[in-house]
Amino acid sequence: MDIYGWLQLAAFIGLLLFLTKPMGLYLLRVLDGEGRTFLDPVLKPVELLFYRIFRVDRKQEQDWKQYTISLLMFSLIGLLFTYLILRLQHLLPLNPQGLGPLSPDLAFNTAASFTTNTNWQSYGGESTLSYFSQMVGLAFHNFVSAAVGIAIAAALVRGIARHTAKTIGHFWVDLVRVNLYLLFPICLIYALFLVSQGMIQNFKAYETAKVVEPYTVQVVKKDTTGQEMKDAQGKAVMEEHKIDTQTIAQGPMASQVAIKMLGTNGGGFVNANAAHPYENPTPLSNFIQMLSIFLIPSGLTYYLGRMVKNRRHGWAIWGAMAVLFLAGVLICWSAESAGNPHLTALGIDRAGGNMEGKEVRFGIFNSALFATVTTDASCGAVNAMHDSFTPLGGLVPLTNIQLGEVVFGGVGAGLYGMLVFVILTVFLAGLMVGRTPEYLGNKIEAYDVKVSVLAVLVLCFSILGFAAWSAVRPWGLAGLNNMGPHGLSELLYAYSSAVGNNGSAFAGLNANTPWLNTTLGIAMLCGRFLFIVPVLALAGNLARKKLVPESAGSFPVSGLTFIVLLVGTVVIVGALTFFPALAMGPVVEHFIMTGSGKLF
Amino acid sequence: MIKSIINELRISFIATVCLAVLLCGIYPALVWAVAQGLFHSQANGSLVSVKGQVIGSSLLAQRFAGPRYFHPRPSAAGDGYDAANSGGSNLGPTSQKLIAVVKERAIAYRTENNLAPGVVIPVDAVTASASGLDPHVSVPNAFLQARRVAEARGLNEEAVRRSIAAHTEGRDLGILGEPRVNILMLNLDLDGKG
Secondary structure (H helix, E strand, O other), X not given: OOHHHHHHHHHHHHHHHHHHHHHHHHHHHHOOOOOOOOOHHHHHHHHHHXXXXXXXXXXXXXEHHHHHHHHHHHHHHHHHHHHHHHHOHHHOOOOOOOOOOOOHHHHHHHHHHHHOOOOOOOOOHHHOOOHHHHHHHHHHHHHHHHHHHHHHHHHHHHHHHOOOOOEEEOHHHHHHHHHHHHHHHHHHHHHHHHHHHOOOEOOOOOEEEEEEEEEEEEEEOEOOOOOEOEOOOOOEOEEEEXXXXXXXXXXXXXXXXXXXXXXXXXXXXXXXXXXXXXXXXXXXXXXXXXHHHHHHHHHHHHHHHHHOOOHHHHHXXXXXXXXXXXXXXXXXXXXXXXXXXXXXXXXXOOOOOOOOOOOOOOHHHHHHHHHHHHXXXXXXXXXXXXXXXXHHHHHHHHXXXXXXXXXXXXXXXXXXXXXXHHHHHHHHHHHHHOOOOEEOOEEOOHHHHHHHHHHHHHHXXXXXXXXXXXXXXXXXXXXXXXXXXXXXHHHHHHHHHHHOOOOOOOOOOOOOOHHHXXXXXXXXXXXXXXXXXXXXXXXXXXXXXXXXXOOOOOOOOOOHHHHHHHXXXXXXXXXXXXXXXXXXXHHHHHHHHHHOOOOO | OHHHHHHHHHHHXXXXXXXXXXXXXXXXXXXXXXXXXXXXXXXXXXXXXXXXXXXXXXXXXXXXXXXXXXXXXXXXXXXXXXXXXXXXXXXXXXXXXXXXXXHHHHHHHHHHOOOOOOOOEOHHHOOOOOOOOOOEEOHHHHHHHHHHHHHHHOOOHHHHHHHHHHOEEOOEOOOEOOOEEEHHHHHHHHXXXX
C-alpha cells in the first residue's frame, strides 16, 4: 500500500465529489420534461420528432401501473430484438470474420444479460460476436437499459417528493430525454478521448501480423475428417505447428466502451474486458473509466437532495455510500498487496503483491480500486480477473454485489436500491423510538415497508436459491475451473452477479452451457424486474400520500446518526443473509491459504 | 388493459427502431469518422510495421522465447498471446494448477537468467496477465533479463540497460498507474528496427 495508491485514491474521491453537483444540476434539467439544456437548439427538434413518431403526448404523465407496463413492454421488445440479432448474426452485415449464429441458450442468456443492464459475458466477444451484433444488438441495451434505470430512479424520487399526486412521470419522455441529452452527448466526447488513448474504432477485418520471432507449438494431429488422432495406447498424436502470425481482433470498440462504462453496463467488447490493452490502453483511460462508472450515480444523489428540497439528505446518502466504498477499497487493496504466500515460498517477490490475472500498467492498486468500483456500481467491467484475486480480495467484489450494489450503484439502480434501504432504516429507527416512521413528509406505513422488504428478499432468495441449486447439481459443478472453497465462490459469484445485474465474474467458471446459460438468464430477469416492480409500486404509493409536516419528533434523514444507521442497515441485512455462504467460500479459503499448505 | 398493452407494444417497437438508428447507427459512425480523422493510428490498433509489413501492435504482447529477446509476461490467452481470444488463467490462489505452473516458470526464469539463489523473482515475470496480452513488464523484471539478452547478442550489458531505461514509461500524469517497459518496442529497438 504505497503512497501512489493513496494519492490516486484521493484524486479519485476528490474528482468524484467535485463532479457530483454539476452532474446533479444537469440531471435536474434532463429529468424534468420541461427542463431546458444547452443542447436544446440541436436536440430539441429530435426529441419532439421522436414523440411525433411514437404518437405519445409528452404532457400526459402516467401513474405507476402505466409506467410499469410501458417499461416492461419496452424491455420485452428489446429482449426479442437482441435475441433475433444474435440468432441471425450470420445473415446480417458487418461480420468480416464470418462468425456463425449463437446457440439458443447463449443468445437468450446474452439478450437477457443486456436487457437487464447486467452484461454477463457467457459469450467470448471477439471470438463470438460480429460487429453488427455488438454495435446494434448489445450497444442498444447499453444505452436504453441505463436510461431505464435512471428513469426508475427519477420516478421513485418524484414519488417521494410529490404529495397527493397520482402520477410519477412519463416513461417515454424519461427514456428519450436521458438518451438524448445525457448519454449520447457525453459518450460522443468520451469515446473520442478513449480512441486518443489507443482504443480502436474501425470496421476492418481482424489484422494478421507477421510476428518478430516465429515459434512452434505441439498440437493434436487431426485426420482428414477433422477427428483427433490417437495412437495404439489411446494417447493423442501430436504434431509440430510453426506459428509466424498473430491474428489481432479489431472493431468499433470505443463507441461501445464509452456507454458500457457511463451506463454501468460493463459488457466487454473483447473477452478480457477492460483488462485488454485495446479496451483500456493506459492508466489514464483506466482512471477516467472508473470515474465514469460513478459519475451519474453520484450525481443522482444530488438530484435527490434537490428534488426533495433537502440537500443535506442527498449528501448524507452520498456520505453513506462513500463510507462503504472506502471500506471496500481498503480491504481489497490490502489483501491484494499482501500477495499469495504460496508464491512467496517459491522465491517470488512478496512486495509485488498478487499479480496473477492483473496487468502491469494498472498494478495492484488500480486493479483493487477498479474491482471495488465496478461491483459497488452494477457495472461489471473488469480490468483484472477477479477469479485470481486473493480470497479476501475477491470477497470484496462479491460482498459489494450481494449488498445490492447500493454504493453509488448502477445508473439509477443504485439510487433506487439505496432508497429501499433508506425506507427500511427509517422504519427501524421508528421502531426503536416507538413512533410511526416518517420520511421527508411521507408517513411510512405497512404497505411501503412490505414492498421494500419484498424487493430485498427477491435478491436474497434468487442469489442463494440458484447458487445452492447449482452447487449440488452436476451441471453446476461441471463448469468449475477451481476446486475446493474457491469453486463454491465461483458459483456464488455467478448468481450474485446475475441477480445483482452486475455482470462481472469469477470467470474461470465455464458458464456457456445450456443449463448455466438458462438459469443465469432467468436469475438476471428476476433480479431486474422482480425488483423494479415493487420499487415502482412504492413510488406510486408514496406519491399519493398526504404531506405530514415535519415536527420535533421526526427522525432527521441527514447528519451522522442517519449515515451510521443507514450503513448499519445495509451491512446487517447483507451480513445476516450472506455470511453463512461466504464463510464456506472465500472466508474459509483465506484461512486455508494463510494457515496451511493445502491446495485444491 | 389489453388495448393499452397493445398500444405500449406498438410504441416499444417504434421506439426501439428510432433509438437504434440514433444510438447504434449515427453515434458509432460519427465516432468512427472523427476518430479515423483525428487519431488514425490509435483507431486502427496502434499497429507497428517494419518495411511495410505489419509485425504486431505496440499495445499487445506477442510471444518471445529465445535468449536474444526480452520475454513478456506468461499468457493464458488461447494457446498463448492469442490476440483474437484474450483472457486470463482464472486460477484461484489455492489452485494446485496455479502453484505448479508458477513453480515451473520460476525455475525456468531463474535458470535462463542465471540468477543467484538469493535474488527474488519479480512476481509479474511468473504470473499470467489478465488479458494474456499485457504488452508490459515491470522495470525490475526487464533489468533482470538484461544480462541474458546482452550475452546472447554479444552486446555490452550497459547498452542494453540503457535501452531498457529509454523504453520505460513512467506513471501517467506523474501519479496514475505503474512504471513499465514495453517489450515489443524494446525488442524491435534491439533489432535495430525500432
